[in-house]
Amino acid sequence: MALAAESVRAPAAGWLRNRHFDLLLICGLTAISLAAGGLIALVPASVVLVMLADSWVLGYPHVAATFVRIAPDKIGLNTHRFLLFVLPLLVLSATALLAVGIGIVAIATIYFYWQWYHTLRQSWGVAQLYRRRSQVPVREHPLFAEGLFTLVALWGLLHRMAAAPDHFLFPYLTISVPAIPFWLADGVGYIAIAGLAWWTITRIRDALAGELPVAHTLFSASHYLIFIFGYVVLDNVVGGWLVTNIWHTTQYLMIVWLFNQNASAKLQAQSGWFIRASRGNRALLYFGVCFLLAFPAYYVLSNVIQAGEIGLLSAIVLNQSINFHHFITDAVIWRARRKPAGAPA
Numbered sequence: 001m002a003l004a005a006e007s008v009r010a011p012a013a014g015w016l017r018n019r020h021f022d023l024l025l026i027c028g029l030t031a032i033s034l035a036a037g038g039l040i041a042l043v044p045a046s047v048v049l050v051m052l053a054d055s056w057v058l059g060y061p062h063v064a065a066t067f068v069r070i071a072p073d074k075i076g077l078n079t080h081r082f083l084l085f086v087l088p089l090l091v092l093s094a095t096a097l098l099a100v101g102i103g104i105v106a107i108a109t110i111y112f113y114w115q116w117y118h119t120l121r122q123s124w125g126v127a128q129l130y131r132r133r134s135q136v137p138v139r140e141h142p143l144f145a146e147g148l149f150t151l152v153a154l155w156g157l158l159h160r161m162a163a164a165p166d167h168f169l170f171p172y173l174t175i176s177v178p179a180i181p182f183w184l185a186d187g188v189g190y191i192a193i194a195g196l197a198w199w200t201i202t203r204i205r206d207a208l209a210g211e212l213p214v215a216h217t218l219f220s221a222s223h224y225l226i227f228i229f230g231y232v233v234l235d236n237v238v239g240g241w242l243v244t245n246i247w248h249t250t251q252y253l254m255i256v257w258l259f260n261q262n263a264s265a266k267l268q269a270q271s272g273w274f275i276r277a278s279r280g281n282r283a284l285l286y287f288g289v290c291f292l293l294a295f296p297a298y299y300v301l302s303n304v305i306q307a308g309e310i311g312l313l314s315a316i317v318l319n320q321s322i323n324f325h326h327f328i329t330d331a332v333i334w335r336a337r338r339k340p341a342g343a344p345a
Helices: 019-042 044-070 074-079 081-101 104-133 142-162 182-208 214-233 237-266 273-278 283-304 308-333
Strands: 170-174
Touching: 019 044, 019 214, 019 237, 044 081, 044 237, 044 283, 044 308, 074 081, 081 104, 081 308, 104 142, 104 170, 104 214, 104 237, 104 308, 142 182, 142 214, 170 308, 182 214, 214 237, 237 283, 283 308
Parallel strands: none
Antiparallel strands: none
16 A cells, blocks of 8 residues: 655645545545455356455454554553453343344344444545545535435345345344335435435536535545445345445555554654554554454454354354444444544543
8 A cells, every 4th residue: 555654735635645545545445346346246156255355354454453543552542441341241242142042133133234334324424524624615415415325325225125135144144124115225216316416416516616525526426336336236245245345344444544644643752552663654564463453353263163053153243243342332432533542631
């Protein structure tokens, strides 16, 4: 990942860092995700290889990046002790109780909905970063913008539910979803398309007036494209999930890297081991740390799953506990925008 080392002033386009970084974050990640979906559509057997690469190279490292985000130094570690040490045990206990008391269907169904919502909210959060960085006004009302972001994603979810899936990702991850008629999903889709048409017209008008918020427009378009392609265009449930998940996880890794780079500039005297190690554009080192932090999860899950039915149940509980903890922690830390995770209280 070739990124400029020095901090630069955001140009009129409204980049978060600079043109190269943001075009990779928006256009590059979108292209990679769509290419993965296209490969799966053309060669369905490739889904196993793509899923394996996504899980090992992106999935768990992006979860590990959560810990890098909240504890890049001793101050962050002390501030977030509950999230780091107590919450994982609570989530693991609750997930195990659900699996034993109700069955795998309970945690698989929760994951089906929660990962959709989590991806949607992260995308909306990044869009707000671009809105605040824009050098020109983003003219649509924030409620309309958030409504359209949600409506397009809801169209995708309803379309997926209308196909009445009985499992998610793997046959043993059975889910229970209500029967959604296709006319309802299509109706929401028509409204979403009308909203997208209006959004496109307003952005064309802004461009003609020389006031187009370029970065915000590109990111918003990537959100619409990814959710429509992943949930509506692709009939393959796993393939559609991989499109949104690859986009989501790579986006998260880059945003956390950017956040810690910005934090290191503000906390020169107090920056911890990770910020010092990854400062100065050491993006590969940052990714390597996230990968190594995720390795214990690979090792434990790959061994536990081999122990028959009990092992499979345990692996599912552990894996979903990791996911649920990540969802909860993310919801907490990214809403606490007033100071960096490692900042003094």
